[in-house]
Amino acid sequence: MPRTPGADLPDHPDWLWNSPEPKHSYDVVIVGGGGHGLATAYYLAVNHGITNMAVLESGWLAGGNMARNTTIIRSNYLWDESAGLYEHAMKLWEGLEDELDYPLLFSQRGVLNLAHSLQDVRDSKRRVGANRLNGIDAEWLDADQVAEICPILNTSEDLRYPVMGATWQPRAGIAKHDHVAWGFARALDRMGVDLVQNCQVTGFDRIGDRITGVRTTRGDIAAGKVALAAAGSTSVLTDELGLALPIQSHPLQALVSELLEPVHPTVVMSNAVHVYVSQAHKGELVLGAGIDAYNSYGQRGAFHTIERELTAAVELFPMFSRAHVLRTWAGVVDVTPDASAIMGLTPFENLYVNCGWGTGGFKATPGVGWCYAHTIAHDEPHPLNAPFNLDRFATGALVDEHGAAGVAH
Amino acid sequence: MMLIPCPWCGPRNETEFHYGGQADVPYPAEPQELSDVEWARFLFYRANPKGLFSERWNHQAGCRRWFTVRRDTTTNEIFQDDSHEAVTR
């Protein structure tokens, strides 16, 4: 009997990584063993020759948002600052499978961002124009062109909020999140970087405003430099230093269906009706929604969010009617006032921060690693992440990626 | 679906409320006297604790009153403030 095509994943390599005891001292300690922490360590080693380094993970490696996201990769952001960083990430994605020698299942199947109102259309065209001038592949498609790319999408007029068109980024797509994290981890393990799991950072050692190490549930660890990559848990760490950050942690839910014959050729996102959908390699539909409104570290969200998400999904994709939800889950995303990240130096010497990625963290993974590594190695931001400093909240030079508000009058 | 205790209407489903974030962040008395950094604190910086959090909710679909509760951000257990007095931001 032939195996069902696509219903399974490629095998993992025979060896991934060790689980060493932490040493007493490292040149660099990265707090947070998620995608960003691992990618940062990787580029610190590869681009800057730093290998006396540990990545400390409070639980199991890449078990936070990296294990919980919907794996969408795109770079079609509005503002130059975001476009620069995300497009840099996109270029790295395009070579990452070879570089890590790991099957990341990176699939450039394109992403459609739907427009459901006249203002959506204006905003979409504005973003497409900005993307193209920034050298990012982007097109505006009318409803008929959208239907050609994704025939199962309901583009009829009778939708409550009809699809009036969409932006299309052909190079966008998805990858297999665990494989990405494990690819970085395996490479780091080979380069002698310590990946320390079940090691919770509980505080910092400091002399005045200079950070000299971290305190952990597995002992104190001295560090030349400490880089935070803890997403939703960042403020819990910085509170230890009295360092306030403008981030709020919210639940972000996702869900997955049973394995289905291929029906969905691309990735569809709709901010207006709060749903995004792709069909993963094994055949399961992967859906995400908007964040839950309230702060939470619970890694669980409210059910009405799921119901609303599925209502939108079935309206947009009538054929999903009898698909089944197998599993729902939630991550903890750290959101900033301008929906853009914070990456750079802190008021503390030798302490670096990367957080506030909200719902956009996964797609930025290699780009974050590249730029954050540069920031740590040179003690100054890479040009691409310079705009994402903390000062912008004081000056008002925000990078507002919320997009335009609903049209008035 | 949390049950949020409106001090007036009693416990109602989370969907009837609008979230207001951290409580007790008063509007500065003399905004014009503040430095940009101090002003940014008021505009953008809010506590983000893991555990008990004093936060504001508005009973949007009900009596439209704003009120404060203390909620554990890891379990969503809510401990209501008794006072019916107007809350502060």
Add this chain to the structure above:
Amino acid sequence: MAELHGESPLAARAETLAGSSVPGAVQLSEVAFTAQITLRVDPKSPAAERIGTAVGTMLPNQPGQVARTEQLQILWMGPDEWLLVGPEGSAGRIQATLAEALGEDHGSVVDVSGNRTIVEVTGPRSRELLAKGCALDLHRRSFTSDQCAQTLLARAGVVVLCRDADEPSFWILVRASFARYLADWLADAAAEYRDRTRQAASVRTLANGSDR
């Protein structure tokens, strides 16, 4: 008095509501053109006292409480807010009464008669019908006659008023612009009862119905 009041928000849905009514299950109809006045005043103030005297009953001070006079139903809407509902054409009279009783004291009296219309839902399955879109516990133990609540019904903000808990009868006060949506939603929700009168298959579900 339609010549006085023109066209009600659900005039165009009168047939929909009537057609969705099923004897022995639910009846739906619009109660149009009522006078509705929003009153804001400090319940502890002398003004509140005076108003109580003027309208013939103290302003209800319990959340969700409804006071009745011959002419008026006075709905608690908030700690210092009430909605007075009177017969059509009486808005001016009610406002005058309230304004006079309020005098110079701080408070507000606003004619909101056009703001909301009313859908009356009666019949043994009223509670089940409303439960399809209302998360409040409408059981007679929890939501009794002359009790009201501001809440959501389907995706519309409403005021639910229990007129009679024993012979179930409810008023749903809904914003005029949402009224047609709500009427359509109610009709769709009631469709199964119409169907049941045809289908024997309904017997099992009736036996398991939640409206107990």
Add this chain to the structure above:
Amino acid sequence: MTGEYRLAEGGRINRDRPVRFRFDGHEYEGFDGDTLASALLANGVHQVGTSIRYGRPRGIASAGPEEPNALVQIEEPFPEPMLTATTVALHDGLVASSLPGQGRLATDPDPARYDAINAHCDVLVVGAGPAGLAAALSAARSGARVIIADSDTEFGGSLLGSDEELDHAPAGRWIDRVTAELRATPEVTVLPRTTVFGCYDDNYLVAVEHRGEDTFTRQRTWHVRAREVVLATGSHERPLVFPGNDRPGTMLAGSARTYVHRYGVLPGHRAVAFTTNDSAYAAAVDLHDAGVEIAAVVDVRPVATTLWTARCVERGIQILTNCAVTGTSGTDRVSGAQISPVPSGDSAPTVASELDCDLLLVSGGWNPAVHLHSQARGTVRYSEEICALVPDRATRGVRTVGAAAGTFTTGECLRTGSEAGSAAARATGFDADPAEVPSSPSGPVTPPQPTWLLPGLSADSDHDQFVDLARDATVADVRKAVGAGMSSVEHIKRFTTIGTAHDQGKTSGLLSSGVIAELLGVEVAQVGATTFRPPYAPVAFAALAGRDRGDLYDPIRVTAMHDWHLAQQCPFENVGQWKRPWYYPRPGEDMDSAVLRECHAVRTGVGMQDVSTLGKIDVQGPDAAEFLDLVYTNKMSTLKVGRIRYGLMCHADGMVFDDGTVMRTDEHRYLISTTSGGAAGVLEWLEDWLQTEWPHLRVHLTSVTEHWATIALAGPRSRDVLARVTSDIDLAADAFPFMSWTDGTVAGRAARVCRISFSGELAFEINVPWWHGREVWDALYEAGSDLDITPYGTETMHVLRAEKGFPIVGQDTDGTVTPHDLGMSWAVSKKKDDFLGMRSFSRADTVRSDRKHLVGLLPPADSAVVPEGTQLVELSELPEPPVPMLGHITSSYRSAALDRPFALALVKSGRDRIGQTVYGHVGDRLVPVEITEPVFYDKEGNRRDG
């Protein structure tokens, strides 16, 4: 293997109602009451598919939702992917096929109806087995409001799968009696075929009721808010890991009993039972009594229990203790099992015998179904005693009883259930005593012997030892994961995909933890298990979407004049939830020509627009003026009664977020208007500041948006039209000046008339109570007919205001724009000490001279309209990316008055560039556009008085 599989009698099926169905192209017959699985077994069909990775034949392994193998694709009555044959109730016309991996979705629209309902109760009982029924009975008798739900079509749970007696009578009688009493109790809601799949905060549980293919509503989602919850969700039997443990004919022992007792079906004719505990003995005995030949009971334990030994001896069933099944033979179905003594240490097992069989019963013990307990944030612990996870700490208001709590004797389940039911009812204030429970003969249950991996087997056999049948994951896969350095159960789950299939690891979850523990040489408790997440069982998307579909997806808000607009068959624009007329095409007109005609009419004659959707808020109180001074950028306290002023609102960050007019109706009373989309947000925002920041201000806010129907009458002839329908308003410019209002009578109705203009033309805004709106609209339309009065929509309104350079919040702003950026410094008071947003205007970034300003743009007169959203660049030829951008076009139209295209744009230092030419990036062309003042028409404002 041939022969009869359906017993001549017995079972709870209705033999008077045969049901015909098709599976994989073959016609079969079963009975009402069968599942697809029991009907297939009754027809001798055991293999129902092939496995996902290796294409190995797979059979029916269970009789319930834990089924890892028997996945089917429903073809008729309507395609549905990936259901388990063990949970599909047989019905006429059912056509199904085996499903090797991926399910198939229908291409036709789903004709079924789905809905949702909210329910409240004092006590929710999940599961209607012995524990659940007893719990519900105790609670119900107290008068408490009780809901009892069970996935199965009938109540009874595990009792349905046994011949147990209660009070010396078949258990069925007790089940029927209790069920009948519950149905007859007024405050009890009885929900069979209802799966509670989620448990959320504050005892909010979600269930889906399968009402049947023939009913009006196919599935109903229940949202239950329970004061107390009793979880009596039972347990799932655990299979055993051994070489060839996936062959069709291999079945959980308890499930085989269920097929015999509930469905009157023999799953085979000659069986071997392989077990680590007593439950397989019960199966062997029952199957024997039903006519199945039992080749042997193979027990890994050194000694079998006396009770079961005796029962086996009576029947001549041989027991092989301290033995294990170490291999199976057969192709499409098991034909034999190799039996070996359990080797001591690592010595390889020696095959003592091979027993022929067509049925291999397995039991590795029972896993309590702790899913909902765990979803409710209850903790679980590994019990060495029963070798399974059991509830540890429970959350408030949640009790777990019966097998779900690790209690496996019927007597104990009944007793603890009854007590939990009364305790739950008492907790909600009812005087409840535990209902008396029937006597049960079932004796004590001896714990299983922990058995995860059989010792001594060669590594080659790893590939034949399946841990997760659904994912085709073997011991070899787990060994590889461990060998790759994985030690976390979460990592190994992802590495092997164990537990990720449709069953979410109901049979494989803990089993894999046990295997991992052995391979790592640690305790199972250390390994733990992955998190239990909703839903407990798969739920159809449509069931959760319910009735919020089509037009009911989101409310459609309409105005009093909506039917008139409909009658014109005009296209509508969605503005928030509102439907607003977009333009009114006449026969043969496209949008452009219609809009040009409408614009021309307003500029030269008279037009009318339904503007009822604008938000309206009544602001009253002695401090109303002070309050408005704080929330608007400009000063409202100086506004005179009878006058109107335009106002801008900024958030504290200084960015414009709404605008509208402010009408002073009295010394202490204002009526303010907001944007259509912004009304609710503005009111809540105002209440926020009023209640939480300035509670000392004596101000009351009341939304009156829908109280008024509002008609804009605009154009040089608007005064003439209005004059024809009003007698008591002096419409002369000096008597009724611009930006003032008056009360009067319009078309015989009391109206409030304002002289405000969003087009720059002479204009009146007529406000009447909602239910007069249509009538007054008709009257005005009639009154203007000879002047060709022209109704116009949002598009024309947008063009006209753009010609005057009036911005639209949300179109010409995007949350990053200050009043100064808009060139509206005139609307920002310099006399006030403070107002919301003021401080932010002096931030480093907001005082930059090169901020983006709202300016006008003129493309070549003969060129096309430049699309809105177009980015602007400085150079006439595009350099390599990234290309610096100056800003973008926010509004762009063709002007009838100017007979040319024009636009508004946000441009870096725009006001300093007036006169310059920049380029719009359209497609990949560059279109030259000249930067101008934002006001294109009647700069002097001469036309507003007509």
